[in-house]
Amino acid sequence: MTTPTIDVRSVSKQFAGVRALDGVSVRLNAGEVHALVGENGAGKSTLIKLVTGVYRPDEGEVHYLGEPVAFARPRDAQAAGISTIYQEVNLVPLQSVASNLFLGREPRNRLGLVDRRRMYRDARDTLVRYGITVDVRRRLGELGLGVQQMVAVARALSTDARVVIMDEPTSSLEPREVDLLAGLVEVLRRQQVAVLYVTHKLDEVFRFCERVTVLRDGRLVHTGPVADTTRLRLVATMLGRDIDEVREHGATTFTDEHRDTTGAPVLQAAGLTRRPLLDDVTVEVRPGEVVGLAGLLGSGRTETAKAVFGVDPVDSGSVSVGGRARRRWSPASAIRDGLGMIPEDRKAEGIIADLSVRDNIVLAALPRLTTGGFLSERRQAELVDTFVTRLRIKVASTDQKVRELSGGNQQKVLLARMLCLHPKVLILDEPTRGIDVGAKSEIQSLIDELAEQGLGVLLISSELEEVVEGADRVLVLRDGAVVGTLRGDDISEDRIMRTIATASRAESSEAESSEAGDDDD
CATH class of the missing domain: 3.40.50.300 (P-loop containing nucleotide triphosphate hydrolases)
Structure with missing residues (x-):
């Protein structure tokens, strides 16, 4: 059996009497993109911090490349080859793109001074290699959040990491930039880097990842191949709902029968x-x-x-x-x-x-x-x-x-x-x-x-x-868009979950158009 790059074994962590993690085990393999999902308070951030040396586990162990490790601080984890890309860009906005890319490892000349000419050249070459075109001399804070996030990704890729942890990496990205990130993830896969991909976007789980782990209330509730699950089953697992039969019928067009039409919208x-x-x-x-x-x-x-x-x-x-x-x-x-x-x-x-x-x-x-x-x-x-x-x-x-x-x-x-x-x-x-x-x-x-x-x-x-x-009425959202509307007796936990998992923007628009037509009759 191949030794996992990261092997988290039955870790627990408690804060002020509350268990943030309770006996959680996760394995990350080289060349694999592993999704970590769960609602607020599930324990995702705590798990990341245990792996990267922010916290020490109260119970359990973290193994890296087959050996138990206990990093004293995130810098030690990074030096060992574990790089983290956080949702909030944690770079220096007042410094240049190039300075941020090589922060803490700037190229130096014979006098020990920063070789800026070489740093700018290497920064351009690095970014171009990953499909990112930007003036490396500009201050990072002058650029959009999406570009800043891509610079953070490129920085992680340029450190020869064995493990890359991506915490909501597309939260600030436009669709074009998400496509670019998909290419970067594929680069990591080919380079046999283990990727822990933390996200709340189910589309990205099925697009980028081979395996998925679900946490709920600090406990491990599912882990397995993405190909062996469905969006509906994943949503139900995250929310802690039991479904006797997983239905794949997609979104339903809901009627306007119970909608309150007394008075104009306020x-x-x-x-x-x-x-x-x-x-x-x-x-x-x-x-x-x-x-x-x-x-x-x-x-x-x-x-x-x-x-x-x-x-x-x-x-x-x-x-x-x-x-x-x-x-x-x-x-x-x-x-x-x-x-x-x-x-x-x-x-x-x-x-x-x-x-x-x-x-x-x-x-x-x-x-x-x-x-x-x-x-x-x-x-x-x-x-x-x-x-x-x-x-x-x-x-x-x-x-x-x-x-x-x-x-x-x-x-x-x-x-x-x-x-x-x-x-x-x-x-x-x-x-x-x-x-x-x-x-x-x-x-x-x-x-x-x-x-x-x-x-x-x-x-x-x-x-x-x-x-x-x-x-009285429920709008179901996914990835920033309304994907379904439920009314009256049609409102149920099961239908909300099915709509989150399977409905499309087109289906939602068709349903709304049909309802508008019914109102005119």
């Missing part, structure tokens, strides 16, 4: 495109309607929400609220236009941990509570008390720091912040993530109550059950 987002993250995404929400966005990690759910709310710019597309086109794209103007948003990461993008519950709730409403430059303490207190009572926020007092609250109560504080602005549409990105079962039930009930009162809701959740139970 939110219309058309043709949202932000390359390479979003591609012609259209979303409509009617008053009192909960529209779910479903898809795997990286499918474009959060990117759609941020584009609608104006957090991220778009290359093209339009957004209208209450029939009026939005002129400015920013969160502040979105709030003025009648949109509210609860972000995915409440700690990093939502709450201000060291401020009080009161201050967190009124933060966005301060202009409305101010007259002549003076803040009305009475109106502020009335507003806070109203929402603390209405949302049943459990606090010792409204002066309590919000960081002292449970996750569920922190989420309610964010809801209160948005609701006190009286929005027409509320965008909820993972509203029940990281909170206990009781608080989750309360949040879900609040969403239903708000919809019944006429508020439009755009709901994003990684938990299919939450989308199925809470949404």
Whole structure:
């Protein structure tokens, strides 16, 4: 039996009492591209860091070229021949392309100084060999993210690595650049380099990889040849769903029977495109309607929400609220236009941990509570008390720091912040993530109550059950595009998974055209 280049044997890693990895084993063979997939929190990043010396395993071993290794730091792993290309480009933007390509191993002249002429020449030759055309003297930060990512790939290839770990390598790449990456992966395969390809894009698993390993909640749940599985089975395994019979029927054209058609859409987002993250995404929400966005990690759910709310710019597309086109794209103007948003990461993008519950709730409403430059303490207190009572926020007092609250109560504080602005549409990105079962039930009930009162809701959740139970209509996204629409009784976990796995853009467009025709009759 051939000795694997990398042999991870039953490794476990624990942080603050939580097992990030639990007895995981993975083998990487020379000349093989091995996919590593799983949802957020599955343990992919922890596994990479154990292999590359960022962490030490609590249990188990990592073998490299047949010998046990315990790298003290990533530099030692790189020196041994293990190169990592991270999703976030970790090069130096203020230095030239050539300097980044040879960072830490610059060619030097007889005096020990950097031989820049030789470095520029070697950099051009290296990049051209891999099909990359760029001025190597330019600062890296002046180039697009896609080009920066390709320089990072070329740097890894130029180090004579025995193992290359690619962490979401196409996240910033255009389709043309993805094709170029495919050629680079083939170069590695021919050079007998072992490649660990971490991705959330199933198309790339089947395009690039021979084997696939699936992690879920820190555990190994599947490993085997890509040829022996299907997209549907892979999706079901990643999400932890049991399917008695794996069906290959493709996407279904869903009827419009249960669609809520009372009233004009309160939110219309058309043709949202932000390359390479979003591609012609259209979303409509009617008053009192909960529209779910479903898809795997990286499918474009959060990117759609941020584009609608104006957090991220778009290359093209339009957004209208209450029939009026939005002129400015920013969160502040979105709030003025009648949109509210609860972000995915409440700690990093939502709450201000060291401020009080009161201050967190009124933060966005301060202009409305101010007259002549003076803040009305009475109106502020009335507003806070109203929402603390209405949302049943459990606090010792409204002066309590919000960081002292449970996750569920922190989420309610964010809801209160948005609701006190009286929005027409509320965008909820993972509203029940990281909170206990009781608080989750309360949040879900609040969403239903708000919809019944006429508020439009755009709901994003990684938990299919939450989308199925809470949404009147579901848009299924994959690779930044809408690939299916489900309504009413057609909404089920099985159909969402089948659509993620098998539907095409063309099928989705045909279904939408058919439904539009039905509405006209």
